Amino acid sequence: MLTANQIMEINRIIQIGRLLLDEHDRYSYSFDASFGTYLPDAVVQTKHVEELAKLVKFANQEGIPIYPRGQSTSLSGGPLPVQGGIVIDLSVMNDILDIDEEDLVAVVSPGVLTSAIHKAAEEKGLMYPPDPSSSHVSTIGGNMAENSGGPRGLKYGVTKDYVIGLEVITPEGEIIQTGGRTVKNVTGYDLTKLIVGSEGTLGIITKAILRLIPKPPATATLMAIFSNLVDAGRAISNILSSGILPSKMELMDQASIIAVENYQPMGLPRDAEAIILLELDGHPLALQDEIIQAEQLCYVVGASQVKIPKNDMEKEEIWRARKLVSPAIVRIKPTKISEDATVPRSKIPEMCERLQEIKRRYQVHLVLFGHAGDGNLHPNIICDKSDPEEMERVEKAVAEIFTAAVELGGTLSGEHGIGNMKAPFMEMELGAVGLDMMKRIKKAWDPNNIMNPGKIFPEPGQKLELK
Amino acid sequence: MLTANQIMEINRIIQIGRLLLDEHDRYSYSFDASFGTYLPDAVVQTKHVEELAKLVKFANQEGIPIYPRGQSTSLSGGPLPVQGGIVIDLSVMNDILDIDEEDLVAVVSPGVLTSAIHKAAEEKGLMYPPDPSSSHVSTIGGNMAENSGGPRGLKYGVTKDYVIGLEVITPEGEIIQTGGRTVKNVTGYDLTKLIVGSEGTLGIITKAILRLIPKPPATATLMAIFSNLVDAGRAISNILSSGILPSKMELMDQASIIAVENYQPMGLPRDAEAIILLELDGHPLALQDEIIQAEQLCYVVGASQVKIPKNDMEKEEIWRARKLVSPAIVRIKPTKISEDATVPRSKIPEMCERLQEIKRRYQVHLVLFGHAGDGNLHPNIICDKSDPEEMERVEKAVAEIFTAAVELGGTLSGEHGIGNMKAPFMEMELGAVGLDMMKRIKKAWDPNNIMNPGKIFPEPGQKLELK
Numbered sequence: 001m002l003t004a005n006q007i008m009e010i011n012r013i014i015q016i017g018r019l020l021l022d023e024h025d026r027y028s029y030s031f032d033a034s035f036g037t038y039l040p041d042a043v044v045q046t047k048h049v050e051e052l053a054k055l056v057k058f059a060n061q062e063g064i065p066i067y068p069r070g071q072s073t074s075l076s077g078g079p080l081p082v083q084g085g086i087v088i089d090l091s092v093m094n095d096i097l098d099i100d101e102e103d104l105v106a107v108v109s110p111g112v113l114t115s116a117i118h119k120a121a122e123e124k125g126l127m128y129p130p131d132p133s134s135s136h137v138s139t140i141g142g143n144m145a146e147n148s149g150g151p152r153g154l155k156y157g158v159t160k161d162y163v164i165g166l167e168v169i170t171p172e173g174e175i176i177q178t179g180g181r182t183v184k185n186v187t188g189y190d191l192t193k194l195i196v197g198s199e200g201t202l203g204i205i206t207k208a209i210l211r212l213i214p215k216p217p218a219t220a221t222l223m224a225i226f227s228n229l230v231d232a233g234r235a236i237s238n239i240l241s242s243g244i245l246p247s248k249m250e251l252m253d254q255a256s257i258i259a260v261e262n263y264q265p266m267g268l269p270r271d272a273e274a275i276i277l278l279e280l281d282g283h284p285l286a287l288q289d290e291i292i293q294a295e296q297l298c299y300v301v302g303a304s305q306v307k308i309p310k311n312d313m314e315k316e317e318i319w320r321a322r323k324l325v326s327p328a329i330v331r332i333k334p335t336k337i338s339e340d341a342t343v344p345r346s347k348i349p350e351m352c353e354r355l356q357e358i359k360r361r362y363q364v365h366l367v368l369f370g371h372a373g374d375g376n377l378h379p380n381i382i383c384d385k386s387d388p389e390e391m392e393r394v395e396k397a398v399a400e401i402f403t404a405a406v407e408l409g410g411t412l413s414g415e416h417g418i419g420n421m422k423a424p425f426m427e428m429e430l431g432a433v434g435l436d437m438m439k440r441i442k443k444a445w446d447p448n449n450i451m452n453p454g455k456i457f458p459e460p461g462q463k464l465e466l467k
Numbered sequence: 468m469l470t471a472n473q474i475m476e477i478n479r480i481i482q483i484g485r486l487l488l489d490e491h492d493r494y495s496y497s498f499d500a501s502f503g504t505y506l507p508d509a510v511v512q513t514k515h516v517e518e519l520a521k522l523v524k525f526a527n528q529e530g531i532p533i534y535p536r537g538q539s540t541s542l543s544g545g546p547l548p549v550q551g552g553i554v555i556d557l558s559v560m561n562d563i564l565d566i567d568e569e570d571l572v573a574v575v576s577p578g579v580l581t582s583a584i585h586k587a588a589e590e591k592g593l594m595y596p597p598d599p600s601s602s603h604v605s606t607i608g609g610n611m612a613e614n615s616g617g618p619r620g621l622k623y624g625v626t627k628d629y630v631i632g633l634e635v636i637t638p639e640g641e642i643i644q645t646g647g648r649t650v651k652n653v654t655g656y657d658l659t660k661l662i663v664g665s666e667g668t669l670g671i672i673t674k675a676i677l678r679l680i681p682k683p684p685a686t687a688t689l690m691a692i693f694s695n696l697v698d699a700g701r702a703i704s705n706i707l708s709s710g711i712l713p714s715k716m717e718l719m720d721q722a723s724i725i726a727v728e729n730y731q732p733m734g735l736p737r738d739a740e741a742i743i744l745l746e747l748d749g750h751p752l753a754l755q756d757e758i759i760q761a762e763q764l765c766y767v768v769g770a771s772q773v774k775i776p777k778n779d780m781e782k783e784e785i786w787r788a789r790k791l792v793s794p795a796i797v798r799i800k801p802t803k804i805s806e807d808a809t810v811p812r813s814k815i816p817e818m819c820e821r822l823q824e825i826k827r828r829y830q831v832h833l834v835l836f837g838h839a840g841d842g843n844l845h846p847n848i849i850c851d852k853s854d855p856e857e858m859e860r861v862e863k864a865v866a867e868i869f870t871a872a873v874e875l876g877g878t879l880s881g882e883h884g885i886g887n888m889k890a891p892f893m894e895m896e897l898g899a900v901g902l903d904m905m906k907r908i909k910k911a912w913d914p915n916n917i918m919n920p921g922k923i924f925p926e927p928g929q930k931l932e933l934k
Contacts, residue, residue: 102704153650154650161628177901185881188893189905216710285750285755376651411647415653417653430654433637434644
């Protein structure tokens with residue numbers, strides 16, 4: 001709880017922006033797209049970096065928790081104010097979106113929507129590759145905090161690979177610049193890549209410089225249907241080892257196919273065990289050749305059907321199937337737990353088996369889809385959080401999904417982040433010393449633990465809770 | 468100086484590897500490809516990670532400096548044992564070089580030569596993109612310590628972009644694993660990308676997992692000759708904004724051209740102000756089209772001649788011109804100071820002007836070449852370190868090159884690292900707070916300052932010394 005004196009001082013600091021104290025206002029900032037509701041003591045909206053820095057300086061002196069927040073699409077609890085304190089609504093800091101065609105960079109404010117960056121870059125013949133599925137509703141600031149991925153990660157990498165410079169307010173309220181406008185920079189430690197993906201625990205990003213690339217002149221799409229999930233896995237391997245690097249390579253399992261067909265019938269075969277959706281991008285002459293190669297590689301391993309759309313409308317229709325998975329599955333039951341456990345590519349078939357086993361053992365409604373090309377699967381469990389008996393089974397199933405991923409040499413999280421949700425599993429993946437090396441950085445930068453406290457690092461005895 | 472007891476204990480720890488104490492042996496470890504000679508107290512060669520970890524633990528207790536070293540091709544003093552102590556010769560740790568075609572990764576020991584990784588990957592139809600010019604003589608461990616770049620950085624990025632997992636001995640002698648075999652991993656702070664490029668100040672890399680990509684099926688080369696340096700700059704901009712992303716885009720200035728012609732006449736025009744060398748890679752059909760486009764773009768801005776080699780032999784002949792620059796210029800005078808100040812792409816013409824001004828003002832023999840496509844120029848000053856009057860002018864010229872790069876929004880170092888050489892200039896680029904945030908990480912990880920002390924962070928009053 002903030003004291004009356006603290007509130008008076010915050011009011012004095014926030015001259016240009018707004019301070020929200022009403023319970024109604026604060027309630028809107030108490031949740032994200034994951035679990036739990038935590039009411040902050042105050043919310044600050046400001047576009048003014050210096051005034052925000054002053055606020056952080058004050059919060060650091062007083063030990064008040066600071067929770068930076070974008071559009072709160074986080075699936076792992078990134079922006080949840082789990083210890084009260086002040087939420088910083090960075091969605092209002094959205095003034096700057098400059099595309100520099102000569103330097104091939106974009107300079108952006110953290111509150112800009114990622115899709116707006118896509119659009120601005122494309123208008124100049126350029127591309128900002130990272131494409132989290134939430135890009136139409138999520139901010140670049142949130143994408144940077146969580147190091148978001150997306151389908152194009154396979155060919156182009158993730159958010160971190162495109163952030164080359166930052167303006168950051170440190171946990172002690174100082175404003176620093178990291179990196180710059182050059183792709184090559186080895187001047188000291190790479191603070192840019194340390195801060196991107198640190199989930200707001202090391203500072204507040206107030207501006208970023210993003211690397212852009214020339215937009216590939218053409219794309220080609222392919223949909224391949226398999227009666228057998230293992231054959232689909234082999235098709236993925238064979239295409240990648242043939243020298244073709246697709247821009248996207250998505251997988252839908254039978255449960256996803258049936259969910260989509262029940263929601264909006266698109267003529268997908270309900271008896272198929274898997275569908276692969278593939279996009280290539282590049283020079284049109286190269287694509288003409290490669291898409292035929294990819295088609296043949298699918299048939300060789302036993303695809304029952306391969307579709308190559310002939311025009312943009314047909315392409316969109318095919319990608320719509322993948323996009324409908326999420327809305328389709330929440331029709332089954334109201335609660336969707338979207339995981340992003342990621343395994344080495346060669347372990348995808350084994351991970352699929354482990355997931356089916358978990359589904360059977362705990363009798364949960366598990367749907368599997370995701371970015372198969374880079375091993376970043378999205379096992380989704382569909383459930384009802386008002387049913388405590390079911391949720392207990394779900395909690396156990398989720399814990400086993402994490403264990404399976406780590407045992408197969410993978411990771412707890414490929415692109416959604418740790419937040420408060422996966423914190424209890426950190427030591428399983430990193431070991432005690434590995435986790436301690438991370439904590440030392442946190443402590444050195446944020447000695448009073450005010451920046452997004454309660455995230456990434458597990459509290460003693462903390463357990464997974466889905467409610 | 469090590470005490471007799473310390474030497475006895477080190478001898479006890481190093482059972483499998485070798486401890487070198489002879490002055491003759493130690494002398495071979497006292498220099499690198501930069502400046503200065505510093506005799507270490509001892510040299511350890513071991514392939515055994517656990518015994519090396521024990522040694523580090525002991526060194527940490529006793530406060531003995533540890534200097535990891537690969538093949539010592541560093542141009543910034545990375546492996547120099549500037550405070551004595553123990554040099555760890557990691558070139559002997561070279562057993563592992565496994566290419567996994569399914570996961571598209573290579574697992575390597577730090578002592579493996581980078582060119583051996585290129586070769587092993589290519590044999591399986593894959594590619595490890597980073598290609599520092601020293602790759603035939605430098606180790607992957609050194610490349611990781613310095614985050615090496617190379618010509619292909621323009622399209623493919625630098626070493627850091629391909630390191631996804633590490634085994635590291637911490638400064639306190641613990642063995643940790645960071646990252647893993649998946650490209651997507653957001654489980655906690657990105658220690659992998661923090662350690663890569665930290666110049667051996669945060670630990671010793673004893674194993675690495677590198678991401679590979681399918682090898683592009685074809686390449687195409689172009690050489691364009693310009694009577695005017697500014698036109699060459701415009702050609703670079705126009706090609707990049709046309710949507711073509713070359714794999715390499717190299718620049719040679721008139722001084723480089725003349726040096727090569729004096730060394731091994733290749734028929735390059737001595738009156739040309741600049742030559743651009745360009746390589747495209749990808750699908751052969753795409754290249755046929757793009758190389759013609761690139762040729763036209765060069766002619767449009769005033770190239771006097773454009774050559775497109777027809778076969779591999781002709782291609783090699785063209786790239787030989789670029790490779791001869793370094794050996795050619797050291798024939799002029801014995802000492803070569805190779806800088807790697809990097810500027811945003813749009814500032815290349817201005818940087819070229821600033822460099823010509825510096826050349827005139829200090830009457831130094833400055834030769835300019837490098838990776839123009841990503842702003843990573845290599846101004847080289849050719850001098851004679853036995854001439855103190857000349858070296859004084861050279862020191863001033865180098866300091867001004869750094870200043871110019873930072874003033875133009877660039878960086879001190881694009882790919883060679885800071886080492887001891889550029890440490891005095893860190894605060895100019897990073898500011899006091901930025902530098903302090905780096906120091907905090909160093910202190911949190913290495914409280915006794917034993918890992919490569921004297922590097923990156925300037926000592927009070929430290930100045931550039933070239934002798």
